[in-house]
Amino acid sequence: MTLLGGIAHELSFTTKHENRATTWGRPYSNTRILEYCFSEDPTIATALLIATNRGRLAEIERVLSSAGWHVVAFHDAHKALEQLKSGGYRAIFCDYELRGASAQGFLAWQRRLAPAAPFYLIGADMPPRGAKVELLPFPLPLTQTPVPPDTPMPQAPVQREIPLAGDTALIPLSDLLAMIGLAGQSATVEFGASGEVGTVGLERGTLTHAETAQQHGLKALAALLVAGPCLFRVLPPRPSVRATVNLPVAAALTEAARLADEQRRYRGLIEAVAAACPSLLEASAGYLLGASELYNVTNEAGLGASPLFGLAKRLIEAQRQALGSRPLELYLLVEDYALALCLFGDDNLLVAKAPAAHAEALYRAVQHAVRHLPNG
Known part of the structure; x- marks a missing residue:
């Protein structure tokens, strides 16, 4: 009996669990295995996989198929060795955890029977001494899985500069x-x-x-x-x-423009509040009474990012409508800090914050600073 006939005879008595071939994850018959192994079509990239643990074999086979390999998979090392003799494989993938055989022994036969095919050892911490193998981790990530030779690589999208x-x-x-x-x-x-x-x-x-x-x-x-x-x-x-x-x-x-105005026009006002209230935690000026609040944003939005600030603005608006357009103040004591707001100029607000224990000093500082503005 010829070698081809012997292999075909042996494969005909094996079950679908003992050896199978897949392409893109679909099972094929034993006849299909031989068709791939002996095909002259160079575009078919067939890989031999040996893993005696069925769970590991199925997982590795799935990833290899996703990477573009036509996989001939075995969980019996002896049958895999017989199949290796047929040649035609573009790569060999071997699980390090074999039962009834060793990866080193399979590698030794590969050197004799298919020395040109790259040998990938899956799950080993280090390669066998003197062996020319490539190590792959288990579980096998698709991003680290070798692809068949001549596989076209995806082109990165071209970024076009906005003209x-x-x-x-x-x-x-x-x-x-x-x-x-x-x-x-x-x-x-x-x-x-x-x-x-x-x-x-x-x-x-x-x-x-x-x-x-x-x-x-x-x-x-x-x-x-x-x-x-x-x-x-x-x-x-x-x-x-x-x-x-x-x-x-x-x-x-809007907020950046307010900050710019604060530095250019209201720096003296804020410095006056800080001088009169050394315990000042924070102060900002130039908020417009009718502007939308900046809720729940970065800390750099300052005191204007608090929902409490929006409530205080509405209270000041109601107070102004009731009492006239002169400068109006609103003072709040909230848990461990005090907040002072004062309307000045053309609907501009000064808001300042200090520890609750220094609330009185904060209120006096804000009043004094606003009332001594050049146009206050």
Whole structure:
């Protein structure tokens, strides 16, 4: 009997559990096994798999099939060795945990019978001494699974730069960001040559990140608003290490503009409150009485991010309607801190926070600072 006839005779008496071939996870008959093994079609990448544990064999076979291999799988080492003699395999995958045989012994036969086929040892901590094998982990991740030779690799999507560049002297920074946000685009905007002035990140209508050399978040966005004319480039989005703003573009621009005004116009007011109340925890100025609140955003939105601030604004509005347009104050004592709000100028608010034990000092400091404003 010829070798081919002997193998076919032996395979004809085995069950479907003893040996099988699959392509993309579908079982095939023993005849189909031989058809793959002796096919001259170079496009068929057939791999021999040996694993005596049925559970491990099924899992490895599933992953190999997903990677594009036509798998001939055996849980009997002796039958796998007989099949190895037929040749035609593009790769051999061997589970390290074999019963009734050893991976080293199977490797020795592979060197004699199919030396050109790469040998992959699955689940071993280290390769056998002097053996030319590649180790693979178990469970076998698809991302680490070798693919058949000549498998076309997926092409990474080409990122096309958004064709927009210019000067903020012609397109103001706030208008530029508002346009991108309104269009729901994702982009990274660099200001200055290669972003030396600052960078802003946007993702589908949300301003996620802003930074300059000295600052990040809303304070950086405020600094960019008053930085003066500079060149800009709109580029494809780049992932940021962290989201330092994470606000709708319109809300982020409003709060950044308020912060810029606070630094430019109201710095003296805040410094006066701090001088009169050394225990001051935080103070901000320039909130508009009728503006929407910035609930549940980053800490950099300051005191305006608290729902309590929105409630206080509504109380001040009611108080102003009842008493007139003169400066109005509202003082709140909440658990362990005190909050003071005072209306001044054209519907602008000063809000300050101090420990509850220093509530009286805070209230007096806010009153004194507002009443001594040049236009207060």
